[in-house]
Amino acid sequence: MADTTGTTGATGPSGTNGATEAITVDRDRCMGSGQCTFYAPNTFDLDDLSIAIVTDPHGDSDDDIAMAINVCPTRSIARTDKGEAK
Ligand code: SF4
Numbered sequence: 001m002a003d004t005t006g007t008t009g010a011t012g013p014s015g016t017n018g019a020t021e022a023i024t025v026d027r028d029r030c031m032g033s034g035q036c037t038f039y040a041p042n043t044f045d046l047d048d049l050s051i052a053i054v055t056d057p058h059g060d061s062d063d064d065i066a067m068a069i070n071v072c073p074t075r076s077i078a079r080t081d082k083g084e085a086k
Contacts (some may be wrong), residue, residue, distance in 0.1 A: 006027060006028070006039075007023055007024050007025065007026050007027060007028075008024065008027060008053050009022055009023055009024030009025060009054050009057075010022070010023060010054040010055070010056065010057045010061050011023075011057060020081070021055045021057055021058070021079065021080070021081050022056050022057065022079070022081075023043065023065070023068060023077065023078070023079045023082050024054070024077070024078050024079075025044070025051075025052045025053060025077055026055060026076045026077075026078070027051050027074050027076075029051075029074045029075070029076040030051045030052050030074060030076040031073065031076075032049075032050035032051055032052070033072075033073055033074075034046060034047060034050075034052075035068065035071045035072055035073065036068040036069075036072055036077060037052070037068075037072070038068075039060075039064055039067045039068040039071060040059065040060040040064045040065045040067070040068040041059075041060070042055070042056060042059030042060050043055065043056055043057065043058075043059035043060045043064075043065055043068065044068060044077075050079070052076065059061050065079065066079075
């Protein structure tokens with residue numbers, strides 16, 4: 001069962017430089033509009049409460065994920081790169 005409070009997210013290895021990328025959804029801000037699931041359907045889904053969850057941080061292209069982040073009306077999605085390899 002999905003976490004119903006706070007922030008949910010997922011991390012995964014980057015395909016290009018070994019960095020670990022994390023995408024998180026602030027569940028307290030998300031209004032369940034579903035915009036992210038439209039633009040990046042293999043990365044985001046809505047749970048039983050119609051709040052967005054990250055199903056696969058690399059489910060869609062970087063451009064599609066960036067679009068999903070940009071269209072979110074509540075700015076609930078964050079993407080960070082951690083531990084970038086040199
Ligand atoms: S676009 Fe933003 S507000 Fe809409 S479901 Fe996705 S995270 Fe929630």
